[in-house]
Amino acid sequence: MGGRGTFAAGKTVDYVYKTVGKIYDVKVLEGIGGKHALPEESHSSNAYIKLRPDGTFHEMRIYGDNHEALLDIAYHIEPNIDPSRKPVFHIHRFKPNFNRDYASPMTKEIYEKYSKYFVGVPKYDKW
DSSP states (O other): OOSSSSEETTEEOOOOEEEEEEETTEEEEEESTTOOSOOSBOSSOSEEEEEOTTSOEEEEEEEOTTSBEEEEEEEEEOTTTOTTSSEEEEEEEBOGGGOBOOOEEOOHHHHHHHGGGOTTSOOOOOO
């Protein structure tokens, strides 16, 4: 899978992600060659998941109808949400041009909608 689409100026783009599994209906991606973040655009899926090396949930990116990133759901250290330096569920919404908003606390609605994908992490109930 290329970065932002599969062709650039008529040339094939090198793959920078590989699919390493699925959680229910969502592909789990892993970066190739040091690629860390999930793709900014998706033309074939409504979401992708990134796991930690131990197989636990790290991040899920949801895409809108325009195929661009809409929302990140993450479980990792986020000092702006929890200064204890422990992993915490939080969200990032995207603005136009792939700019991500600051972290916001997880909402109960988002958690309930997507919780089946959060493998290996403790249940969250801090509303």
